[in-house]
Amino acid sequence: MVVIDLWNAGEERPVETLSGGESFLVSLSLxxxxxxxxxxxxxxxxxxxxxxxxxxxxxTLDAALNALESLRLSGRTIGVxxxxxxLTRRIPVRIDVKRTGxxxxxxxxKG
Numbered sequence: 001m002v003v004i005d006l007w008n009a010g011e012e013r014p015v016e017t018l019s020g021g022e023s024f025l026v027s028l029s030l031x032x033x034x035x036x037x038x039x040x041x042x043x044x045x046x047x048x049x050x051x052x053x054x055x056x057x058x059x060t061l062d063a064a065l066n067a068l069e070s071l072r073l074s075g076r077t078i079g080v081x082x083x084x085x086x087l088t089r090r091i092p093v094r095i096d097v098k099r100t101g102x103x104x105x106x107x108x109x110k111g
Contacts, residue, residue: 020055048079053087065090
């Protein structure tokens with residue numbers, strides 16, 4: 001598999017050369033595309049993402065969040081596990097888990 005780098009005059013390059021942020025965006029894009037392909041047979045109602053957002057710059061993070069917001073507005077449930085503060089400001093309903101000691105945590109539902 002190769003990547004066609006449109007930011008670099010359409011140069012083809014191996015996927016191994018992708019940065020962490022680029023790899024996350026490719027993974028997210030593939031997940032979203034596959035969910036759309038499968039929707040012809042059965043609608044994918046939920047999508048859960050675990051981390052990855054920390055590898056994105058602010059502009060790219062905003063674009064990824066806009067895409068997820070669009071999915072949410074179409075009726076899908078989006079679950080995100082992250083430690084990025086910018087995400088907590090953009091996600092209206094969330095479950096915050098805070099470690100309070102060894103083996104213990106508190107849970108707060110917001111929104």
